[in-house]
Structures are given as structure tokens and as C-alpha cells.
Amino acid sequence: MKSDVMPLVLKMGGRLLQDDNALDALLKVCAILKQQYPLVLVHGGGDQVDQWLAKFGFNTEKLDGQRISPPEQMPVIAGALSGAVNAHMVARAALADLAPVGLTLAAGNSCRFDLTPNLGAVGVAKPQDATLLKALLAQGFTPVFSSIGHGQQGQLLNVNADLAAAAICQLIQGQLVLLTDVPGILDANGQLITELTSAQAAELVQQGVIKGGMKVKLDAALDTATVLQRSITVAGWQQPDDLLKLMHQQAVGTRIIS
């Protein structure tokens, strides 16, 4: 791994983490990429949170793609994301020889958090201190972040994992790829959009074509594209080799430019 190369921040959605064959195939590709780029993983786990909350007898709903998170549900939400899902991700990444280190967004003050209005214990992460992350990368570790943070009173906060990945990418000025269960952002006819500007995106949102979880991904990508002045890719995880193609400058998924 070369230390002067721009780090690669990969966000993996929760659905991937329920399919060990697909996850292992992708982590194998990550091991190849790690020879060239410092690598950081950020994972979701929305489906797992749904399952855990149901087991504990809680109802749950989302507003504009983000989970309304009453404080009394936070032990379950954090247990799923920073406990089971993060530990699982670290275990599979270790099998792929990635030398993973499991972390929350608050580890080493990596991020600070603002409360998101009307959603309960939901926060938005802002990049804060890259010392820990840079130290881990310099030693060849792969940081693996869950999207849990905390507020100013020490209360646990649930952060959407796409927004978490955006903050981590901005923290180390990396390149961001948001991997999800569809090949990229699709138009009204279900066709892949290969490139999207903020103006085009606003129109598709207004028409209701981009919504829910994809709207949050789009917001995370546009914000990062603006801050870092580089394009961000939303792509599918079903074809792991696509990630290699992408890193070799071939067109894959949807490229979002500010």
C-alpha cells in the first residue's frame, strides 16, 4: 500500500451483509484494492435493525429514508449495528486478510454529531479528527465503521450509513463508492443513469423518481462531491469485479457530480 494514494472509502449496505457469499466475494476484491489504496469500510444494517426491533417488540418507521429512532430503541439499534453487524463484518474481513478494526463514528473523535430534527435519536456526522484513522491506515489496518455516534450529553445516536460514509470520506479526503442492492440510480423507466449532476438530480427527486434510501445516498454523494470537488459513485455489489473496473477508470454504476 502506498501512503500518498487517495484512500478508498467503500460503503456497504445492510442487505449485502446478509449474504456471506456475496460479502466474501466483495471482500476478496477489497483485498486486491488494498494493495493499491488505503481502504476504509463503512457498513449499514438497516434490514438487521428492522429484524432486531421486531424481535424486541418495537414498531419502526422511516421518514424520507431515515429511521425514526426513539431513545428507548437505541440500545437495540446500537446492538444491531455496532454489535452484531460490525462484529460480523470484521470477522468476514479478517477471513479476507484485511486486518480489520471495528469502530463507531465516535472512535478517536473521528466525527462530531448534530441532532437531526424530528427523528428522535438520529444524528448527522461531521468530520472532526483524522488522527486515529490515519494512524490505522498508516499501519495497514482496515477501519470498519458502524454508523453509531453520540450526542453532546453522551446519548447514543443513529446515523444513516450513507451519510456516515460521506463524513468519513470527507475526513480523509478520500474517494467514495456507495455500494447498494441496485446497479446504480435508475430513471423513471428503470434504466441505469450513468452520470448525474445536482440539477438533473433535483428534477428526478421532484418527479419522485429518486426517493427513500436512494435520496439519502444522493444527498450524501452530492455533499461529498461538492466538498471534495470530485465525483462519487453509486454502484451495485452484485458484480464484485465492477469495483475493480471502477478503480481502473471504467464506467460503472452512477457517477454523481456536483
Ligand SMILES: Nc1ncnc2c1ncn2[C@@H]1O[C@H](COP(=O)(O)OP(=O)(O)O)[C@@H](O)[C@H]1O
Ligand atoms: N431512482 C432510484 N434508483 C434506484 N433505487 C431507488 C431509486 N429510488 C429509490 N430507490 C430505492 O433505494 C434502494 C437503495 O437504498 P437503501 O434501501 O437505503 O439501500 P442500502 O441498504 O444499500 O443503503 C433501492 O433498493 C430502491 O428500492
Ligand SMILES: CC(=O)N[C@@H](CCC(=O)OP(=O)(O)O)C(=O)O
Ligand atoms: C438514521 C438511519 O436511518 N439509520 C440507519 C442506519 C443503518 C443504515 O443506514 O443501513 P443501510 O445502509 O443498510 O440502509 C437505520 O437505522 O436503518
